[in-house]
Amino acid sequence: QVQLVESGGGLVKPGGSLRLSCTASGFTFNYHYMSWIRQAPGKGLEWISYISSSNTTRDFADSVKGRFTISRDNTKNSVYLQMNSLRVEDTAVYYCAREKTYLEGVFDIWGQGTMVTVSS
Amino acid sequence: EIVLTQSPATLSLSPGERATLSCRASQTITNYLAWYQQKPGQAPSLLIYDASNRATGIPARFSGSGSGTDFTLTISSLEPEDFAVYYCQQRTNWPYTFGQGTKLEIK
Numbered sequence: 001q002v003q004l005v006e007s008g009g010g011l012v013k014p015g016g017s018l019r020l021s022c023t024a025s026g027f028t029f030n031y032h033y034m035s036w037i038r039q040a041p042g043k044g045l046e047w048i049s050y051i052s053s054s055n056t057t058r059d060f061a062d063s064v065k066g067r068f069t070i071s072r073d074n075t076k077n078s079v080y081l082q083m084n085s086l087r088v089e090d091t092a093v094y095y096c097a098r099e100k101t102y103l104e105g106v107f108d109i110w111g112q113g114t115m116v117t118v119s120s
Numbered sequence: 121e122i123v124l125t126q127s128p129a130t131l132s133l134s135p136g137e138r139a140t141l142s143c144r145a146s147q148t149i150t151n152y153l154a155w156y157q158q159k160p161g162q163a164p165s166l167l168i169y170d171a172s173n174r175a176t177g178i179p180a181r182f183s184g185s186g187s188g189t190d191f192t193l194t195i196s197s198l199e200p201e202d203f204a205v206y207y208c209q210q211r212t213n214w215p216y217t218f219g220q221g222t223k224l225e226i227k
Contacts, residue, residue: 035216047209062215103170105154106154107154113163
């Protein structure tokens with residue numbers, strides 16, 4: 001079935017790094033833009049990054065620009081989020097989400113999320 | 121950045137009642153608005169996109185309306201499984217932004 005599975009979350013100290021992975025199955029991965037969206041504990045949703053289907057364009061929220069990078073490997077049906085210079089306020093559940101074909105910005109499939117905790 | 125303001129913050133209703141949730145944008149977003157449902161401990165799921173289009177598998181009791189800056193999600197007759205948090209989201213401009221959510225709780 002159509003599925004996204006995130007991994008790579010965990011506990012990291014402020015200033016540290018973490019790499020999240022999201023592996024897709026059940027659909028043609030290289031047809032879709034992909035995004036990362038996060039949710040701090042007890043809070044709302046924050047879109048943080050997207051990458052185009054062909055890996056040519058990407059963008060970031062100001063809150064993570066210059067610290068996070070996004071990439072994908074269409075041969076592995078995977079998208080990645082490299083998080084550097086982590087801050088306490090980056091603590092959140094990180095979701096990857098598929099964007100509908102031809103309807104970029106509509107998130108029709110979500111992973112279950114992976115928890116990132118930044119704490120000393 | 122486009123700010124989305126949802127109201128009310130909490131809505132207390134009983135099964136079988138009609139629910140009306142609102143989302144207002146800080147500037148026009150034409151019809152590029154989506155609604156998501158999130159249950160405790162779960163990822164959000166898409167309900168409505170481009171203001172009024174139901175996502176695959178979404179029951180007809182869910183409907184969306186509006187354009188410009190004012191949007192509404194209506195649940196015509198609440199089922200027990202509909203009690204959750206609902207978020208609106210715009211895709212007109214980057215960064216894509218979400219509203220702060222409306223919690224729909226059982227009265």
